[in-house]
Amino acid sequence: MPDPSSLRDSTQIVLPCHALEGIGERLRDRFTVTVVEADGYYRIIGSPVEIKAASDFLARNGVAVA
Template sequence: MSSAARLRDSTQILLPADAIDGLSADLTERFTLTVRREQTQVRIIGSPVEIKRASAFLARNGIPVE
């Protein structure tokens, strides 16, 4: 059985608020995601498949995703 933390990690990406400046529109156009801006971070939410694809896209654009 999956733990809640593991499921959460596979369905969201947390980054500093300014990390995706200039890429936010590309993310939402290319992938089925929700991008929520919070106080000091941005939360990218989607299915595990979309999060994996978005992570690869961000990495190709120089944004490290852990």
């Protein structure tokens, strides 16, 4: 059985809210993801394929994704 944390890592990205300034709308328009704001952070949730593509998009736009 897969480790739950590895599944979570492949289906979400957690970033401080300021990280999406200027590109948040493009992210939502380009990818099939859900963006949830809580406690000063955004959780970007989607399928592993969408999260990988969104992560690449964020990196190309200067957002460090760990």
